[in-house]
Amino acid sequence: MKIKRFQAPDIRQALRLVKESLGPDAVILSNNAIEGGIELVAAIDVEDAVEASAPPRKPAAGSFNNALRQARAQQTTSRETRPEGQAPAERPAHDDVVTDFRQRNKTPVDRRAPSTREHRHGDQAQTIRRASQSFGKPSTGRPGNAPSGDADVDRLREEIAGVRRMLEAGFSSLSWQRTGEQNPERQHLFRRLMGLGISADIANHLLTRAPLGEDVEEGWHRAVHSLASALPVVEDHVLDEGGVIALVGPTGVGKTTTLAKIAARFCLRHGKQQLALVTTDHYRIGARDQLNTYARILDIPIRTASSEEELHDTLESLADRRLILIDTAGMSQKDVRLSEQMAMLQAGSQPVKTWLTLPATIQQQTAEQVIRAFRVARLSACVLTKLDESVSLGGVVSALIRTGLPLNYVTDGQRVPEDLHPARAFQLLEQAAAQLPPEDELSDDYLAMAFAGAGNYANG
Numbered sequence: 001m002k003i004k005r006f007q008a009p010d011i012r013q014a015l016r017l018v019k020e021s022l023g024p025d026a027v028i029l030s031n032n033a034i035e036g037g038i039e040l041v042a043a044i045d046v047e048d049a050v051e052a053s054a055p056p057r058k059p060a061a062g063s064f065n066n067a068l069r070q071a072r073a074q075q076t077t078s079r080e081t082r083p084e085g086q087a088p089a090e091r092p093a094h095d096d097v098v099t100d101f102r103q104r105n106k107t108p109v110d111r112r113a114p115s116t117r118e119h120r121h122g123d124q125a126q127t128i129r130r131a132s133q134s135f136g137k138p139s140t141g142r143p144g145n146a147p148s149g150d151a152d153v154d155r156l157r158e159e160i161a162g163v164r165r166m167l168e169a170g171f172s173s174l175s176w177q178r179t180g181e182q183n184p185e186r187q188h189l190f191r192r193l194m195g196l197g198i199s200a201d202i203a204n205h206l207l208t209r210a211p212l213g214e215d216v217e218e219g220w221h222r223a224v225h226s227l228a229s230a231l232p233v234v235e236d237h238v239l240d241e242g243g244v245i246a247l248v249g250p251t252g253v254g255k256t257t258t259l260a261k262i263a264a265r266f267c268l269r270h271g272k273q274q275l276a277l278v279t280t281d282h283y284r285i286g287a288r289d290q291l292n293t294y295a296r297i298l299d300i301p302i303r304t305a306s307s308e309e310e311l312h313d314t315l316e317s318l319a320d321r322r323l324i325l326i327d328t329a330g331m332s333q334k335d336v337r338l339s340e341q342m343a344m345l346q347a348g349s350q351p352v353k354t355w356l357t358l359p360a361t362i363q364q365q366t367a368e369q370v371i372r373a374f375r376v377a378r379l380s381a382c383v384l385t386k387l388d389e390s391v392s393l394g395g396v397v398s399a400l401i402r403t404g405l406p407l408n409y410v411t412d413g414q415r416v417p418e419d420l421h422p423a424r425a426f427q428l429l430e431q432a433a434a435q436l437p438p439e440d441e442l443s444d445d446y447l448a449m450a451f452a453g454a455g456n457y458a459n460g
């Protein structure tokens, strides 16, 4: 067995790396969110790989993948030939492997006789979970995976951990397979939601609650509808009522462009006398130039404020303006100056509404990190930019659902002011669904892991 780790910015790229390095038979053992992306641990049964080029032979005893494959094949054959509900006469090879592991690890054997396929499945799953739990535990009482100082012991431990992951992957695979047998609509819809980039826990939660009918397309429509209902959206009246609005967010996400779009829309409705622009971005050379250009085109005043007092005074001096738009310095969620800058917006006597600007292309974990970091600015809404560049909206949609930050506007191009629209949840998700990648892009191994993980989350 060969086990490798792969890191990539998103799941699709990570899966591509796995496929390129280990081939299409690789099994995904685990997936974890890491800073800047995702880490997959994948394995390939080396014997399998060799098998492809070698003459046919009996599968090696103890090879989990082979045994699992055999077990699946036997399950399918026996399902085809035996009456519904009747237990098969022979134990599949997979049980032998589990028994073998149990004996080697002295795990108590569950002696209940399986009566139906349903029970057998449950017992198998429980057994695998138990076996995998006891199998990975260090026997020395030494905490965690601290190196023992003995190379052989460490290598053995690593192998045991690998086997444990294999068993867990087997468990996930069985659970995924069982759902496919008992509830193929649910499995199909889960696959589509995952294709959309929706997080596994939200997808599972949705499908557990939404009534699924016979018709898959109807079920899909209902799932998209439920997702749209879960996405928080707020209708904003700023273009009519005005106020003081600050656009915040990381660099390059489209704050200044969005601000120009809002300014131009407002000018068209109410005239230039009612509007002013302020920038607190004194960090970046050229930041003011960009805003200046828009101010010149619209013929509206622009001010710079680089401290709390200056901002306070500037806002006071512009009190007669119906709408004041504040452009802020783009800041990474890790920037130490972030809290200070965001606190500055809330320090004055005038209430400032802060809108977080996020690109539709952002990954779920990064979006959640950014939202958490910018919470100090008391965010009231989120503007989603660059819809035109996004391949999959699921990440950012999941982040908004999980954090509860409401969406108010979306932008889908660089044109000022045309490419700015009020957010409409259902329309947005229908559009995302229309861009779905081909269904075979996410492997069954990955889906099985995600499904099992989401099940645990939903149940616990």
Ligand SMILES: Nc1nc2c(ncn2[C@@H]2O[C@H](COP(=O)(O)OP(=O)(O)O)[C@@H](O)[C@H]2O)c(=O)[nH]1
Pocket (backbone or CB within 6 Å): 250, 251, 252, 253, 254, 255, 256, 257, 258, 330, 385, 386, 387, 388, 389, 411, 412, 413, 414, 419
């Ligand atoms: N394709 C596309 N590009 C956009 C959109 N909004 C902004 N941009 C571009 O993204 C780049 C960065 O925008 P900018 O407003 O300067 O970002 P800021 O650093 O957050 O102020 C510029 O080239 C914009 O033209 C959008 O909705 N779609």
Ligand SMILES: [Mg+2]
Pocket (backbone or CB within 6 Å): 255, 256, 257, 287, 327, 330
């Ligand atoms: Mg800018």
